[in-house]
Amino acid sequence: MRVVIRLFARLRDIAGSGDLVRDAPPGSTVADVWRGLVAEFPEMARYDSSISSAVNEDYAKMTAALSDGDEIAFLPPVSGG
Amino acid sequence: MTLPPVAVTHEKLDLEGLTDLVSDDGHGAVATFIGVVRNSNLNRRVTHLEYEAYEPLAVKALDQICAEAGREWPGVRLAVHHRIGHLAIGEASIVIAAASAHRAQAFAACRYVIERVKQIVPVWKHEFFEGGEVWVEGATADPADEAARLEAVRRACA
Numbered sequence: 756m757r758v759v760i761r762l763f764a765r766l767r768d769i770a771g772s773g774d775l776v777r778d779a780p781p782g783s784t785v786a787d788v789w790r791g792l793v794a795e796f797p798e799m800a801r802y803d804s805s806i807s808s809a810v811n812e813d814y815a816k817m818t819a820a821l822s823d824g825d826e827i828a829f830l831p832p833v834s835g836g
Numbered sequence: 837m838t839l840p841p842v843a844v845t846h847e848k849l850d851l852e853g854l855t856d857l858v859s860d861d862g863h864g865a866v867a868t869f870i871g872v873v874r875n876s877n878l879n880r881r882v883t884h885l886e887y888e889a890y891e892p893l894a895v896k897a898l899d900q901i902c903a904e905a906g907r908e909w910p911g912v913r914l915a916v917h918h919r920i921g922h923l924a925i926g927e928a929s930i931v932i933a934a935a936s937a938h939r940a941q942a943f944a945a946c947r948y949v950i951e952r953v954k955q956i957v958p959v960w961k962h963e964f965f966e967g968g969e970v971w972v973e974g975a976t977a978d979p980a981d982e983a984a985r986l987e988a989v990r991r992a993c994a
Contacts, residue, residue, distance in 0.1 A: 763890055764960035765971040807977045809958075812892040814979050828890055828958075834972040835887070835894075835918060835959030836871050836930055836950055 756781055756823035758788060764831050769798045779821065785810065786817040788827055805832050841915040842898040844889050844959070849917050849931040858913040858935035865942035869950050871930040873923045877972075880965035887920040887929060890958040894918065900979060901952040905934075908948065908989060909941040916949055918959055929961075948992035955984050 760775040767773040770792075779788055785808045793799045808815050809828040821827065839853045851868060859866055873885050902914045913935040923929055930953065934946035953959075956979045961972040978984065 761890065763958065764888060764962070765973070768971070805973070805976045809890070809893050812896070814893070814977070828893065830890065830958050830977050831960070831971070832973040832975055833954070833956065833958055833977045834961040834974040835889070835957045836954045 756783070756821070758783075758821055758824070759826040760788065760792065761826060761828040763828070766799060766802065766829055766831050769796050783821050784817065785815055785819050785821065785827055788821065789817065789829065792829070802829075802831055806830065839915070839917075842895055842902060843917045844891050844894045844898070844920055845917060846919070846921045849919050849928045851928070851931050851933070854915040854917060854931055854933040857915045858933045860913070860935070862937060863913060863935035863942075864937055865939040866933060866935045867939070867942040867946040868934075869930070869932040869946050870928045871950070873925050873927050873929055875925045877963060877965070880963070880967075882925065882963055882965045884925065884964050885923045885929070886962040886964070887918075887923060888960045888962065889918070889920045891920075893958050897957040897977075897979065898953070901949055901956070904952065904985065905945045905948050908992075909936060909945045912936045912941055912945040914945060914949060916953070918953070918957070920959065944992040948988050951988035951991050952985070955981075955988060 807830045916932045934942045936942040955975045956977045
């Protein structure tokens with residue numbers, strides 16, 4: 756299946772783009788997609804313990820299962836206000 | 837044109853508009869908060885900030901925060917707008933207005949909203965200073981973290 760990945764702030768800088776499309780095996784979770792990103796961009800590894808995520812514009816756990824066409828957003832620690 | 841109670845916007849923020857939005861004859865207290873871009877941070881001379889958001893989720897998170905505050909302080913009326921994009925020193929990055937029958941609830945709800953914004957809303961501050969730039973990284977966004985929510989309530993009532 757194919758998923759859309761949205762990246763923000765420092766993660767976007769590391770990847771050089773805020774929008775990626777990647778193939779993922781059926782049954783993949785958010786964590787699986789994250790591990791794939793870290794393999795592709797090792798600098799992202801330092802966010803392993805601080806990342807949060809959203810699927811289709813709602814907060815999601817890293818264990819959430821994905822479907823074809825899902826949009827997964829990886830959110831580095833936030834700093835609004 | 838009526839302002840929406842919750843927004844993430846590139847436009848300059850409108851404190852008076854938000855105050856009008858929450859005011860009504862039954863609410864004797866309106867507390868407001870304005871977050872303003874400061875000229876220094878960690879001994880760096882800040883030149884400007886660029887705010888970025890995951891806009892659809894940021895709006896939902898702001899809605900959730902207002903709903904939480906409504907459960908904590910029933911009857912409170914809230915509005916919160918967060919600005920994104922390029923902000924100069926002295927410009928407002930966030931404006932919050934909270935109206936309640938009495939002042940204690942208005943102050944508390946207003947404080948609660950800014951504390952929760954800093955905990956969970958997917959907005960990021962890119963700080964540009966003399967000699968470089970850095971993404972500011974605060975809290976890991978977890979809206980289900982009840983301990984964090986209760987800490988925001990505690991600060992709101994301190």
